[in-house]
Structures are given as C-alpha cells and as structure tokens.
Amino acid sequence: MTKDQIFEFFRRLAEDNPSPETELEYGNAYQLVVAVALSAQATDVGVNKATRALFREVETPQQMLELGEEGLKEHIKTIGLFNSKAKNVIALSQLLVDEYGGEVPDTREDLVRLPGVGRKTANVVLNCWFGQETFAVDTHILRVGNRTGLAKGKTPEQVEAKLEKRVPQPFRLSAHHWLILHGRYICKARTPECWRCPVVDLCSYRKKVLEKPQGR
Numbered sequence: 001m002t003k004d005q006i007f008e009f010f011r012r013l014a015e016d017n018p019s020p021e022t023e024l025e026y027g028n029a030y031q032l033v034v035a036v037a038l039s040a041q042a043t044d045v046g047v048n049k050a051t052r053a054l055f056r057e058v059e060t061p062q063q064m065l066e067l068g069e070e071g072l073k074e075h076i077k078t079i080g081l082f083n084s085k086a087k088n089v090i091a092l093s094q095l096l097v098d099e100y101g102g103e104v105p106d107t108r109e110d111l112v113r114l115p116g117v118g119r120k121t122a123n124v125v126l127n128c129w130f131g132q133e134t135f136a137v138d139t140h141i142l143r144v145g146n147r148t149g150l151a152k153g154k155t156p157e158q159v160e161a162k163l164e165k166r167v168p169q170p171f172r173l174s175a176h177h178w179l180i181l182h183g184r185y186i187c188k189a190r191t192p193e194c195w196r197c198p199v200v201d202l203c204s205y206r207k208k209v210l211e212k213p214q215g216r
Contacts, residue, residue, distance in 0.1 A: 088116025140183025149204035
C-alpha cells in the first residue's frame with residue numbers, strides 16, 4: 001500500500017467505528033493485565049464470561065493472592081490452558097506485590113517481566129490503559145497485515161515493526177483495535193467477507209470473495 005492508500009484505509013475504518021475499544025471487560029489496569037493474559041488462545045467472549053464473577057471478587061494483586069491458585073482455577077476452568085494460566089496469574093500478582101507496590105508498571109520492559117505477559121499483552125496494556133501508541137499484533141492483525149498489503153511479515157514482530165513505520169497520525173493510537181476488529185468480523189480466516197468490506201478496493205488480496213456465499 002502507498003502512504004495515501006494507508007491513510008485512506010484507516011480513515012474509512014475510523015469513519016465506521018470512531019471509538020474502537022478492546023472487547024475484554026475490566027475495571028482497572030490490574031484486571032486488564034489478567035484478562036489479556038487469560039485471552040491467549042481463547043476468545044474474548046469466553047474470557048469475559050469467566051472473569052465477570054472473578055473481577056467482582058478480585059480487584060488487586062493482593063486479593064488474587066488471597067483467592068489462591070485453586071480458587072482462581074475454579075473461576076477460569078472454562079478457559080483453555082487454565083492450569084498454566086492460573087499459575088502465571090498468581091506469580092505475576094506476587095511479583096506486582098513484591099516489587100511494584102501492587103501497581104501495574106507503565107513500561108514494556110517491566111510488563112514483560114511479569115509471568116505470562118509477553119510483548120503482545122504488554123502492548124495491549126500500554127495502549128488500552130496508559131494511552132501509548134503501540135501495536136499489539138495477534139493472529140487477526142498478522143492476517144490482515146499480510147492479506148491487505150498494509151504490513152507484511154512472517155512473524156508478529158515483523159508486522160509490528162512495519163505498522164510502527166507505516167501507520168500515520170491521527171490513527172496510531174486506535175490502529176490495532178481497528179485491525180483486530182476488522183480481522184475478527186470481516187477479514188475472517190476462512191472466508192473473508194470482502195463483499196461488505198469498506199476497504200476492499202485498497203486491499204491487495206488476490207482471492208477476494210466479492211459475492212456473498214449462498215446460505216450466509
């Protein structure tokens with residue numbers, strides 16, 4: 001994509017959804033860290049179902065430690081990989097209490113020190129809570145970046161680096177939300193719904209599905 005095409009790409013996505021947000025539910029920075037850590041290889045819908053009752057009971061790392069690993073497992077047992085995720089959440093909560101006064105740090109370097117928190121999770125927290133211009137590349141953004149020609153790369157890190165260079169103002173703060181939602185609801189993995197895509201003419205994907213399949 002050219003610079004002009006990239007600007008128009010995000011302009012249209014912004015016009016369709018002026019204030020995009022994560023679909024994960026949370027009340028504070030700590031709950032956001034937990035929700036994003038739980039969302040790996042799980043759907044936001046599934047995570048929200050599990051965390052609604054949990055977050056009524058747990059608002060701080062100390063409260064999570066008081067709940068304990070077994071208590072946490074009871075809340076999140078419907079989520080994939082819940083055993084290892086529970087272990088990580090307890091460990092990251094202990095680290096926050098021991099080294100950060102129970103507060104979530106606002107740098108990527110500190111966030112990725114937390115057990116179960118990788119670069120993508122750190123970027124989500126920095127963007128959604130601290131208002132930093134980061135690009136949290138998940139499977140949806142990896143697919144959209146490559147399909148459209150916006151940011152091609154074989155790894156999330158490569159796509160993130162391309163987005164860092166190419167996404168213009170005033171779209172940088174919300175860019176990863178638009179891309180995730182676009183990948184989740186329109187540019188789907190199996191059958192992209194190109195027939196209703198607002199940026200179809202800017203996209204370089206060669207196998208566009210321009211007619212809605214029968215029965216959909």
